[in-house]
Amino acid sequence: MTRTGVRGLPRHAALLVVVLAVLAGTAACTTAGGPGEPAATGGAAGVPAGLREAARATEAAGSARVESATTIGSTISLSAEGVLGWADGVTGTLTLTCTGGTMAGTLRRLGSTTMQARYLPDAYYARMGDAFAAQTGGRHWVRYAYDDLDSLAGGSGAQLGDQMRNSTPDRSLRLLLASGDVRRVGTERVRGERTTHYSGTVEAGDTAVTGQTVDVWIDERDLLVKKVEKGRTASGELIQTAYYGDYGAERPPASDTRDFADLVRAGEGKGA
Numbered sequence: 001m002t003r004t005g006v007r008g009l010p011r012h013a014a015l016l017v018v019v020l021a022v023l024a025g026t027a028a029c030t031t032a033g034g035p036g037e038p039a040a041t042g043g044a045a046g047v048p049a050g051l052r053e054a055a056r057a058t059e060a061a062g063s064a065r066v067e068s069a070t071t072i073g074s075t076i077s078l079s080a081e082g083v084l085g086w087a088d089g090v091t092g093t094l095t096l097t098c099t100g101g102t103m104a105g106t107l108r109r110l111g112s113t114t115m116q117a118r119y120l121p122d123a124y125y126a127r128m129g130d131a132f133a134a135q136t137g138g139r140h141w142v143r144y145a146y147d148d149l150d151s152l153a154g155g156s157g158a159q160l161g162d163q164m165r166n167s168t169p170d171r172s173l174r175l176l177l178a179s180g181d182v183r184r185v186g187t188e189r190v191r192g193e194r195t196t197h198y199s200g201t202v203e204a205g206d207t208a209v210t211g212q213t214v215d216v217w218i219d220e221r222d223l224l225v226k227k228v229e230k231g232r233t234a235s236g237e238l239i240q241t242a243y244y245g246d247y248g249a250e251r252p253p254a255s256d257t258r259d260f261a262d263l264v265r266a267g268e269g270k271g272a
Contacts, residue, residue: 016106017126017142021117022167023070023240024080024096048184050218051177051198057222059170061247062087064223066094068243073236076101082117083246086168089121122146169224169244176200176214190217190226191243209233223247 063085070078082094098104098113107113111129118125123145133140176182182200189195195217202212212231219225229240 016103017110017115017128017144020076020078020096020098020115021119021124021126021144023072023076023078024068024094024117047177047180047182048198050184050196050222051173051182051216053222054216054218054224055170055173055177058173058224058247059086061223063092063248064169064244065246066092066242066244068240070238070240072101072233072238074101075235076103080117084119084168086170090119090168091121092119093117094119169227169242172214172227172229173216173224175202176216179203185215188217190219193219193225195219195225209238221247 063083066080066082066084068080070076070080076098077100079097079099080094082092084090084092084094094117096115096117098107104113107115109131111131111133115129116127118127123143126142126144127140128142129140132142176198179200179202181202182198185197185199187194188197197215197217199213199215202214209231210233212229215228216224217226223244225244227240227242227244229238231238
């Protein structure tokens with residue numbers, strides 16, 4: 001058995017799962033301050049007031065349904081869908097699907113290019129495929145305690161842990177505000193909703209991303225409904241598009257839900 005705990009898999013495979021979680025958490029290359037930090041104002045009088053209101057409203061909402069798509073050159077294409085909460089640390093469940101790129105081969109060796117990610121305040125859990133479980137005593141889940149991530153890859157592992165804990169939509173708005181380089185583009189419709197579009201550039205900090213831009217679309221309730229991040233990495237251009245909805249309500253999508261009362265009525269009709 002290798003140091004990853006799975007025969008035949010390189011050590012970096014375990015770190016790859018964490019990288020996917022960071023990307024899927026819809027903060028591909030942006031992180032802000034720690035929990036409880038007040039919203040940044042950028043120190044510039046010209047920062048749009050609407051964006052400051054959006055940061056506060058989005059933080060207060062506490063949770064949202066998320067859909068995202070991320071690509072990094074030819075290295076990876078990744079989609080994610082589920083619910084994230086941030087009222088008390090990052091919580092939630094996402095389904096991650098690697099749709100292309102060279103990383104897909106490593107995931108196939110782990111047993112599947114689709115996995116479930118569960119975020120809790122102290123750790124991240126990844127459900128792997130049956131091929132993985134066959135080499136771990138039948139266990140499908142891998143637990144990554146944030147405090148232990150630095151043991152995976154030194155300082156970069158610790159950085160991934162920090163990013164994961166800050167991977168919430170309000171953090172992206174705070175970072176954009178803090179940059180001081182943001183402008184109001186205009187009004188546009190996103191999935192039928194009237195929104196205000198803002199665009200700016202941000203400092204990537206310690207991440208290996210340069211030329212980073214962030215575009216956000218805010219609805220009439222001051223909530224973030226769409227975000228596009230772009231930047232350059234050593235592996236190619238990074239592009240991430242994320243959509244947010246159902247703020248404050250961690251419920252399944254209406255298109256995939258039946259009411260119990262409807263099922264009862266349908267059953268009574270069949271029995272009549």
